Amino acid sequence: MAGDLGGQGLHDALVILGAAGVVIPAFARLRISPVIGFILVGVAIGPAGLGSLANGHPWLETITIDDRGRIEPFAEIGILMLLFGIGLELSFRRLWAMRGRVFGLGGLQMLATGLVLSCGLMLIGALEPLPAAILGLALAMSSTAIVMPLTGTVSATGQVAFAILLLQDLSLIPLLLVLDAKSGTGALLTVLVGGLAVIAGLLLVGRFLLPRLFAQAARTKSPELFLAISLLVVMLASIATGSVGLGAAAGALIAGLLIAETDYHAEVEVITAPLRGLALGIFLITVGMRLDLGALYAAWPQLLAATAAVLLIKAAVIFSLLRFHRSRLATAVETGLLMASPSELTLIVLSGAFAAGVLSASTAAFWTLVTALGLTLTPLLAALGRRMARRVDPQSLASGVSDTSGVTLIFGFGRVGRIIADMMAEHGRPYVAVDGDIDCVAAAREQGYKVIFGDVARGDAVERFGLSEAAAVVLTMDDPVLTVRLSKDIRVACPELSIVARARDGAHAAQLYRAGATDAVPETMEGSLQMSEAILVDIGVAMGPVIASIHEKRSQLRAQIREAGELAEEPALGRRR
Incomplete structure (x- = not known):
């Protein structure tokens, strides 16, 4: 029975x-x-x-x-x-x-x-x-x-x-x-x-x-x-x-x-x-x-x-x-x-x-x-x-505001994410950080940071974290493959969203630009620029001209990286055709 x-x-x-x-x-x-x-x-x-x-x-x-x-x-x-x-x-x-x-x-x-x-x-x-x-x-x-x-x-x-x-x-x-x-x-x-x-x-x-x-x-x-x-x-x-x-x-x-x-x-x-x-x-x-x-x-x-x-x-x-x-x-x-x-x-x-x-x-x-x-x-x-x-009421199509409307999402809350959060708070801009390390999240929350637990590598990040209504998203993870994949997924879902991504070097930054990042910031480039600024000031060059030259050099290097990314994308498009 x-x-x-x-x-x-x-x-x-x-x-x-x-x-x-x-x-x-x-x-x-x-x-x-x-x-x-x-x-x-x-x-x-x-x-x-x-x-x-x-x-x-x-x-x-x-x-x-x-x-x-x-x-x-x-x-x-x-x-x-x-x-x-x-x-x-x-x-x-x-x-x-x-x-x-x-x-x-x-x-x-x-x-x-x-x-x-x-x-x-x-x-x-x-x-x-x-x-x-x-x-x-x-x-x-x-x-x-x-x-x-x-x-x-x-x-x-x-x-x-x-x-x-x-x-x-x-x-x-x-x-x-x-x-x-x-x-x-x-x-x-x-x-x-x-x-x-x-x-x-x-x-x-x-x-x-x-x-x-x-x-x-x-x-x-x-x-x-x-x-x-x-x-x-x-x-x-x-x-x-x-x-x-x-x-x-x-x-x-x-x-x-x-x-x-x-x-x-x-x-x-x-x-x-x-x-x-x-x-x-x-x-x-x-x-x-x-x-x-x-x-x-x-x-x-x-x-x-x-x-x-x-x-x-x-x-x-x-x-x-x-x-x-x-x-x-x-x-x-x-x-x-x-x-x-x-x-x-x-x-x-x-x-x-x-x-x-x-x-x-x-x-x-x-x-x-x-x-x-x-x-x-x-x-x-x-x-x-x-x-x-x-x-x-034909004018009624405007949508309401979600919890992330006007908020900057910071994916990853290590040393880079923490500094970005500090600067957002300094200028009175709302942010929410997301990290997959629960111990890091707990410690950051105790210090007053707005951090939630979440694994951005799993699931649909756009829907889960309300990126369609966010002001911008910052990708600070030390995972070059994941950063490129997220840049692609977010750009497809949110064509107008500002995406700022951390890059390991110029080659990685070029990949991120091809994936749809608005700005890709190579660690090696920023480290070199900061060292250049420090040594120039230490040897007696005036601060104003130094800062202006650093900004000019940064723009020049970013333009070169963008151009490299576009050139690398053209053969791929030709092969797909």
Whole structure:
């Protein structure tokens, strides 16, 4: 029996992973959002699609799943990783910095939308007050997992959406707490006390233990160790919160928050990104598998009416709140449509409400279908929102400001990087330095430097460190190959960005110019010029003429290096032709 279950579980895992592997490249090639692809593939291979034909056609069993109960473990894994990713985006510092928008605008949106939807459900006589309130708040949520990849956090729409989504994600914990403890005051008190104790314990462990664990991983320079520690934190936090009635999902969210508070969150985000992306795909496939085509056909007028009502109410409430907060018309229109659909968290609340006896099986199933339909429509609503925003306000295309806007990024914080940081501070220019040596980062931070831990050799540095919005980037690493590669990658992604790179000698500087560096500074040349300046002043030459001649010589040498780089590039271009 165990062997059969194990074999069945392996088969289901291969079907879902295989479907994800087909969707991502196929829809990327067609330039269609993979969100729709994942859901449609889930419908196709699920119990309501080809899975329903597996009994009559045995060969279909190898590529389908015909039992909805078997997809639940995969949905839970996907949800846990999604919430972990949400936690990584949050961090208490970020919440505090955005507290006005998060708890003001986000709180108003959650309460206003939930109230309108709840009242509507009670007015049509569908539900009693408690179930209507829970369902209204669940439907008030929007999909972080789908919305944020569509909009990002740089545009005005993205920043507003992100603030609202943060509050929605945080509200999951009290909702789960109420559902798990709804049986009585004593149970509520027990869960509340136990939950607060567990959360406090996790915060203490995260504050004192996690930085030390990740510091050891940083010293080993092992991405596998970073991944293992991250997954261990998710697992332990989920078990801890689940044991006191808060649910495993709350633990995954808290695990992300704890890691977001460390200096290593950027590395964890990069290392876990493929896993979180796969988790999103798995979750969306299971959403498609939940769609019962027979039920859709039997009750399609009610389902379409309910979905349309939810979308219209949410879009109208969000639009009104944003206009009340004096957001631009285009931002309000786009954000309202973008966030009109329910969320993956809605499915979690529906499942919890059914388990707690708050919602009947038929009610939970109906609104699960509505949520799945809404999730499927999110990319289309986002595209419609962008088009309408451009139509109502053609001047609204200016993007917002990211955290690195106007900041100079210094890659490498050895002796060269430290001097550059000193000079930036001397002239009141903002900078952030990035270094892969955790001991160096810790020492520099103690001395007041703005340094973060990060391995610029791994992952996409442009996206990870916000180079598209930076004022300039300085490459000070003592690694000539890496410096040339980074210069090429950054220049391709950011054609207008100023790139100043450290070079070992003239030949290396010529390579850097060919790679796209704005300025390449050879150490040998600068050392020779400084020695020349010192000896000339020491033997009695006036400082003014010496400095002028040094500047002239530097310009002459740089011109020669640039010319050498251009001449070396021409034969290569000829060979490529």
